[in-house]
Amino acid sequence: MQTFRAGLASAHDALVGAATQWSLSEIPLETWGASAKRTLIRVSGCHPWVGVQNQPFNELVNQLATVERLLDALKWAGSAGFSRVMACHPTTSSGDHDLVVERPDQALGVFEVSDVAGPRGNENNKMANDLRNLVGCKCQYCGYGAEKYLATSSVSGEWLQRLKMRDDRMEELCIASLQFESAPEAGTMITRLTLTDSERE
Ligand SMILES: [Zn+2]
Numbered sequence: 001m002q003t004f005r006a007g008l009a010s011a012h013d014a015l016v017g018a019a020t021q022w023s024l025s026e027i028p029l030e031t032w033g034a035s036a037k038r039t040l041i042r043v044s045g046c047h048p049w050v051g052v053q054n055q056p057f058n059e060l061v062n063q064l065a066t067v068e069r070l071l072d073a074l075k076w077a078g079s080a081g082f083s084r085v086m087a088c089h090p091t092t093s094s095g096d097h098d099l100v101v102e103r104p105d106q107a108l109g110v111f112e113v114s115d116v117a118g119p120r121g122n123e124n125n126k127m128a129n130d131l132r133n134l135v136g137c138k139c140q141y142c143g144y145g146a147e148k149y150l151a152t153s154s155v156s157g158e159w160l161q162r163l164k165m166r167d168d169r170m171e172e173l174c175i176a177s178l179q180f181e182s183a184p185e186a187g188t189m190i191t192r193l194t195l196t197d198s199e200r201e
Pocket of ligand 1: 097
């Protein structure tokens, strides 16, 4: 767990290095937004864990934000007794969980990690979709009874806490509870989700 966290942190820092070396000021003013968004940042060779050659600037920013949430989630998981990382897919939308961890007694935890920008905390229905995926997941880990967690910005965490007040929505989503677990200094909120009995069976 510690080794993995250190490796991920150093990959993160190497990518930030690649992103910040690139100059935003050389782009013509009239196409600044469209160009900056697409400009390919060369990331090959910056860290052994980085497998791609180039990344569009806006994707790189999104991925770095997700990795930062993931690092907070790993830190919290360590403090909650999880000692081993079983799977981690921070930058793909492969359908697998972003993070799967295990306790020494073999209890599992799966995490959906997201960094939704915006004042509502559920822009583009990202949180609602993450919840649905987590509730309905039938993967080997969830089948084994893994605890389900969301690692989000504090704004999205507050959205989850407001959702908790709405019995109709909670029932529709088959969620029994959304337990707020922790908000480390960086402001990442960890929320545990438990399912209603009908969904669990
Ligand atoms: Zn699952």
